[in-house]
Amino acid sequence: MSTPKTPDPGMLVISVLSADWGAxxxxxxxxxxxxxxPFDPSEEFDFDQTDYYDKELGxxxxxxxxxxxxxxxxxxLADIKLWTNSVEQRFARDGRRLFNLDPGFLTQQSLVLATGKNFSHRIYLKDGIWADLTLIWQKKRWVDFPWTFPDYAGEAMKSRLTKLRQSYRNRQSKPRT
Structure with a gap:
């Protein structure tokens, strides 16, 4: 029999996409x-693996x-996604979002993103939000799946996430106050 245990907390990571940061x-x-x-923002980097958001975000x-x-x-995770959705809607203009906020949790084992869209591999959380297992850490590297979004499957993103994973590990080893 397994004994339920509260998992270690995760590092909240939010991806922000936009073509008009000044707005x-x-x-x-x-x-x-x-x-x-507080958070550490990365530098801006190109999002050009898909044109999925071009019409809406520019x-x-x-x-x-x-x-x-x-x-x-x-x-x-679900509550965070619901809140980020509300922020996107509040700043929208003429029915179009100015930005896309994609929250997820990074742990030593994986990157799980939140989404409002169901698919065969996603696990329902609550209130219309699913968890998407996007990447797993295996044999000292990120491993993607057939459903992993192309931008997350790329080496540039995996390199950034590897650095964040190390930062997460460092934070875990510090005593909590």
Whole structure:
């Protein structure tokens, strides 16, 4: 028989996509910090693996990864996604989002993203939100799946996530106050 145990908290990572950062940043950055605490933003980098968001967000789209300092319980993922959806909607203009916020949790074992879209490999959490197992850490590297989004399957993203994973490991080893 397995004995239920609360898992270690995860590192909240939010991917932000936009073609018009001046229209909402740093205000949204401040809201994210107010809600989830301090974060380290990556540099902006190209998001060109798909044109899925071009019509809604415009072009060229760039991405920032935000890695939050405070580790959080994994069961908060659905609530975080619902809140980020509300922020996207609040800043939308003429029915179009200015940015896309994709939250997820990075742990030593995996990267799990939240989504409002069901698919065969996704696990339902609550309130219309599913968990998407995007990458797993195996044999000292990130391993993707046939369903992993192309931008997350690329080496540039995996390299960034490897650095974040090390930061996560360092935070885990520090005593919690």
């Amino acid at each position: 909402f940043w740093p205000q949204v950055g401040a809201e994210l910090a107010d809600r989830f605490g 072009t060229p789209i760039t991405r920032r990864l935000l890695a939050f300092d405070a580790l959080r319980p994994l069961d908060e």
